[in-house]
Amino acid sequence: MSHDLTTFERELPDGGSIRIHFLNGQTARIQLCPKKREPEESALNRYGFIQESPAPIRVQLQETAQTVTLTAGELHLSCDLSRGLVSARNNERHLLQMTAARFSRDSASVEFAAIPDEDWIGFGDQTRERLYHRGHTAVCDVSNVASYIPVPFFMSTQGYGILVNTTHRTVFDLCRNRPDSFGWRDRRGVIDFYLFAAPTFKELIRLYTGLTGRPKLPPEWAFGLWYICRMQANDAEVVNDALNLRREGIPCDLIGLEPGWMEKHYDLSVEKNWSSERFPLPEWQKNCRHTFIQALKRMGFKLELWLCNDYDLSYEEERRLDKQAVSAAAETAVFHEGAEQDRHFAEPVRFDRITRPDEPWFEHLKQFVDWGADLFKQDGAFQVCSHPDRLFGNGMTDAEMHNLYVLCYSRQMWEGFADHTNRRPVVFTPAGWTGFQAWAGTWTGDTGGRLDTLGAMLNTALMGHSWLTNDMEVAEKEGIHFGYLLPWSQINSWSYFRMPWVQGTELSAMHRFYSRFRSRLIPYLYSWARQATLTSEPLLRPLTLEFQQDRNCRNVLHEYLLGRDLLVGIYRNELYFPPGRWKDAWSGEVVEGGRALPVTWPADRGGALYCREGAIIPFGPVMQFRGEKPLDQIELYLFPGTNVSEFELYEDDGVSFDYQKGCCHVTPIRMEQTERELSIRIGPSPAESARRWSLRIALDHPPQAIGAGMEWNEERRELTVAEARPGEFRLLLR
Known part of the structure; x- marks a missing residue:
């Protein structure tokens, strides 16, 4: 029945x-x-x-x-x-x-x-x-x-x-x-x-x-480079680092401060303030144009502040359930080193001397947002620690609350920032549990930036997680290659001198190349980021997710797809290529997949990068920061395959929630190749009269005719079309 x-x-x-x-x-x-x-x-x-x-x-x-x-x-x-x-x-x-x-x-x-x-x-x-x-x-x-x-x-x-x-x-x-x-x-x-x-x-x-929960779209600037200053830095060093990034021509969107920004080192309280020695910012300067924060803003940087947290977040979770009275257990039992305290002489004295039960954690952070902070780095400190003698305000012990805590922290941060600013938040944390992908971006914590961090990222990507990175190894060619070719990219000086411009001539040049390459790639990353919010297909994809039936992909821990069309290889000189054709982004060589092959790369690169057959990759102009200039030039890199290939170039204001009201634009791009003809359709596109489109097309042979504004590169076997208009472009093949 x-x-x-x-x-x-x-x-x-x-x-x-x-x-x-x-x-x-x-x-x-x-x-x-x-x-x-x-x-x-x-x-x-x-x-x-x-x-x-x-x-x-x-x-x-x-x-x-x-x-x-x-x-x-x-x-x-x-x-x-x-x-x-x-x-x-x-x-x-x-x-x-x-x-x-x-x-x-x-x-x-x-x-x-x-x-x-x-x-x-x-x-x-x-x-x-x-x-x-x-x-x-x-x-x-x-x-x-x-x-x-x-x-x-x-x-x-x-x-x-x-x-x-x-x-x-x-x-x-x-x-x-x-x-x-x-x-x-x-x-x-x-x-x-x-x-x-x-x-x-x-x-x-x-x-x-x-x-x-599916991932939520971060602001566009989150896909630019982040640079985190030394813990010992003061306001002058921070501004100097920012100036050096601009002078070196290293595109960067964010400057971050480590724990040294606080008056009290690792201040857990809601009374934290700027260091009076390193960052003297009296209240009367909050609206002043001449603070170090406003200097950063004028150069196009966002500002990140490091945090640690041991606040009892359960009160706020209960408050959101409209339960004003917390559990009776939490009100009547006062815990200190595992034992109840005598209540005979006075009101209860809380072992937790940080939490204000009637005040959400984010409340005290609003003042720093008003100063100009755009996100807070939620360090692992204390949130990953066990609290075996703690009874939380909702009546839970650590057995139940420990893994829940990291979720509450991320969601309360996301919602607190969104409510206070009406801007898209960036939540940045190393920790998570079930559903973390809906609220947070992550880095791999205190594990460095080498090969083994990719295993962590691949396993979290399989949870539908897209906004992830590590601490780039800035003094290794392989680490530079890896660190710039992730969904998010950050350099963390911590307590060292990891500035790109002090790594020597060769490595400094590599930082300039990869940072500019990444800047040009952001239209591609941002478009696939938007797809991740719709489908939960991660921006960094394990090969086994994309090629599930290929058993050779199961144990691959040194390769990944960045979006659909870029294959990144790190730290090893052999790659497994899934079935299909793959084109070396550095040399132009095309290889047939379905096998493992030795790979090389130029001396001024740090690893392998291949384009997948059927690739449609939009490159924008180099911007020192997002919004520096209009996205008025797009070069489409195209690698036609045997199947029809489609891509949606996604654009919005990059900051607000207006895209949820339809204030955004999607430019469809379609590519189809037959034995005799290649057809490429662009559009409709916004601001058609202002945007210039150019094409770089990977072909096995030059076309029948090379017209005005076209150039054939025999070594790379690529056709460049200097100008293409929205609509349909047809090319006769041999």
């Missing part, structure tokens, strides 16, 4: 219960609870980091004395009513079979049968050594350096994904102890997970981010 109820609930013979709730024909939530414990929302549900939006769907139910089978769309779930064990299939394709569910005093565990050829990817940044995890364990619990962004979400080669609905420490065993079994143990004490069914990783990521 069928019914309109999307939720099935049943008490089990052992006194426990099972609850199955369909959100749509591809997603269901499954909960098993032990005796005397009712199904409940997790902290992720409570605070809206998971937002269920059920679609109207009819559920078919078939029940016998021992089993119930529920069907919604293509997803079929069967439950053994004697033990509460669930199996799933997607139409005729088997997905998974639960074999055990166990409960103890402080945890719950579940096991599933593992199919011999099955493997799993996901889990975020909890390892940098692999993308596929069969034969390993995965520990999801935020910790400094080792595990900044663990996420209890994973995907199977069998066509399903699982999100464990918890903020507690969770340990996954992926056939490590038993070759035929996988599962997890959750300290929350219940079994609660979302099951997604789809044939590809891309579709599974889309389902996951549909539940936990």
Whole structure:
């Protein structure tokens, strides 16, 4: 029979219960609870980091004395009513079979049968050594350096994904102890997970981010270079660094200050202020044109300030739920070094001497935004630390709050800045948990900028995360190549002299080249960034995400796609090229894919860069900062393939939320090649009379005729068209 109820609930013979709730024909939530414990929302549900939006769907139910089978769309779930064990299939394709569910005093565990050829990817940044995890364990619990962004979400080669609905420490065993079994143990004490069914990783990521949030479009300047000054810098050194960036011709959009900007080192309080010695800024100078901040602004720089945080963010989360009274436990028990304090002589004295329960964390940051701060770097300090003796204002202990805290921090920062400025925020943090991709951009923390940081980024990209970077290794050719060819790019001097202009003649020249190359590439990056907000396909893509059926891509940890059309290789002289043709951006050589090949690059480059067959890559003019000049010139780099290729050049004001009201423009670009003809269509485009278009087209042979304004480069086998108008451009081939 069928019914309109999307939720099935049943008490089990052992006194426990099972609850199955369909959100749509591809997603269901499954909960098993032990005796005397009712199904409940997790902290992720409570605070809206998971937002269920059920679609109207009819559920078919078939029940016998021992089993119930529920069907919604293509997803079929069967439950053994004697033990509460669930199996799933997607139409005729088997997905998974639960074999055990166990409960103890402080945890719950579940096991599933593992199919011999099955493997799993996901889990975020909890390892940098692999993308596929069969034969390993995965520990999801935020910790400094080792595990900044663990996420209890994973995907199977069998066509399903699982999100464990918890903020507690969770340990996954992926056939490590038993070759035929996988599962997890959750300290929350219940079994609660979302099951997604789809044939590809891309579709599974889309389902996951549909539940936990898609990335939000940052301001355009976030895709320019960021330069972070030395911790010891004062206002004069900061302005001098800014001047040197401009004089050296190194495009840069942001200047950042490390902890030395504060009067008190690592000030956790809401009473922090500028260092009176390094950055003397009396209140009466706030609207003065002659502060170091206004000098930076006149040169086109944004300003970043470093932060550390141990504030109790749970009060604000409760306030947002319109619950003015926090939990009774938090009000009546005062904790200090793990023991309650005597309340006989006075009002309670809080062990937490930082938090103002009636004041959101962002409130005290508004004054710095008003001074000119454009973002705050949320250092890992304290947010990644455990607090085993702490009772938070919402009544949670650290067991539940530790992994949740990093999410609250990012969301409160994003929403606080947006509400105060009505500008798109940039949240910058090394830490995250389920749904972090909806609120934050990240760097890889205190792990440097070499090869192993890519493993962290690839694993977080598989969570639908796009805004990521590391601390560039500025004194290595390979590190420069890698650092400039990421979704975001930053140089962090920290406590050293990492200025590009002091790295010697050869490396300084490389910084100038790569920074200018990146500046020209921003129209491409920004357009694919907009696509990431719509589809959750990350801006930095593991090869296995784009070429899922190619097993040779599974263990590639030194290559990635930047957007759809650029293949970046780092630190190694051999690349695996997926099937298709790939053109060396440095030499112009074309290679056939489907194999691993040795690669070289020029002495003044730091790694490999290839264009994918079918590539459409818009290059803009070099700008020392975004908005320095109009985007009035676009060069399209085109590498025609056997299939039709399309690209959408995205433009808006780069700062405000007006794009959400339709104040933006998309210029479609289409390319099709046959044996006899190449057709390129541009437009319609905004400001057609003002913008100049030029083309650089990779071809196997020169065209039949080379007209006025065209030039053939035999060495690179490329045709340059000096001027192309919006509309259709046709080229006769041999």
